[in-house]
Amino acid sequence: MAYLSNLRMFVRVYELGSMSAAARDQRTSPAVASSRVAELEKHLGARLFNRTTRSLQPTSNGRLFYEGAQRVLDAVQDAEAALTHASAQPRGTLFVAAPLGLGRRLIAPHVPVFKDEHPQIDLRLRLSDRKVDVTAEGLDLAFHLGTLEDSGLKMRVLADCPRVLCASPDYVARRGMPRDGAALVADRHDCLTLRFPGATEFQWALQTPDGPKRFKISGPFESDDGDVLTGWALDGRGIILKPRFEVAEHLASGALVPVATDTPPLPATLAALTPHRRLRDPKVMLFVDFIATRMRAAMAET
The missing domain is CATH 3.40.190.10 (Periplasmic binding protein-like II)
Incomplete structure (x- = not known):
């Protein structure tokens, strides 16, 4: 099992390009990860990585060995799966x-x-x-x-998940009820967006009478946590596009109301x-x- 553990560590180091990342992935320490790779190199009599203080790159032997090592691990996994099937x-x-x-x-x-x-x-x-x-x-x-x-x-594919555009009654009373995606843009509604580093613009895909169309929306707030956006919407800060199951209780209670219903979001x-x-x-x-x-x-x- 030690050899298989060393193989698994080598494969994860190769795929992640980092000894510390592979160690986290395998729930161990960088020292243990380095030791396992070193043991494998000693067994093979070949260097698998070129290491410096700033980088770690596979050698030609490492690239060659990776394919075979992955096949071995896949074969072991298949054998374990077959045994599991047999034992139920x-x-x-x-x-x-x-x-x-x-x-x-x-x-x-x-x-x-x-x-x-x-x-x-x-x-x-x-x-x-x-x-x-x-x-x-x-x-x-x-x-x-x-x-x-x-x-x-x-x-x-498990299911098509219905989505909804919604906002709080306070927001609608203050800014008006947008009927469709064009109104979201024309009236510069505050749209709360789920965004990540590197995103440059944001569009919402909505169903129009002429078919699906993307609307470039904007707003004062964005987050990489969808529940934060829901909290802001409940506080009257803007409009969110959410899977219906995430906001069903708020729609049922009236804390959020559907908006732009003439152009609903695509599922x-x-x-x-x-x-x-x-x-x-x-x-x-x-x-x-x-x-x-x-x-x-x-x-x-x-």
Whole structure:
């Protein structure tokens, strides 16, 4: 097992380009990560990385060895998955990522139930509204809500998620009720946007009588946390575009009201993304099936 641990560490160092990043990924210290790579190099009689105080680059031997090492780890994973299928007792640790709102409302509440039903599976849930790199971060599974881009990941579409433009009654009383996307722009409404470092402009995709159209909106506030935007909207600070399930309770209570209803937002695609090498892992698909059923039920109620 020590050799396999060394292989796993080498592969993660290679993929992440950093000893410390690989150590965090593998839940250990940089010293242990360096030691494992050094043990592997000693066993192979070849240097796998060129190290300086500022950089770490794979050698030609390292690049050559990476492909074979990855095939070995994939083969081990496939063998473990086959054994799990045969024993009908999925086990191991799942590393899962999801957006904050989705994770807090539709995933996290069900994790303890999943654990009760499958005690041999541990789950590590990472919630963030930033875009995650499934492969580089060593994730088994990422739930994605929004427009899907082409990637080397396996995608399973779970549902179309209705979205809504909404604001507080106080905001509408102060600034007026916009009927459509054109009014949002023409009347310079305060639109609260979910943005990340590097974003240059923001557009909302809305359904118009002439088909889908993108409207370049602006506003005084932005955040990389969707729940912060909801709080600002409740405080009367502007208009938000949100998945309906995230604001259903506020719409029901009247704390938020739909706006620009003549041009509603396009629905967001809810999907599960997995690296290709994790496809045959039964615990991944087991968790996706478990959560997908509960997500669809929750969205049907809104």
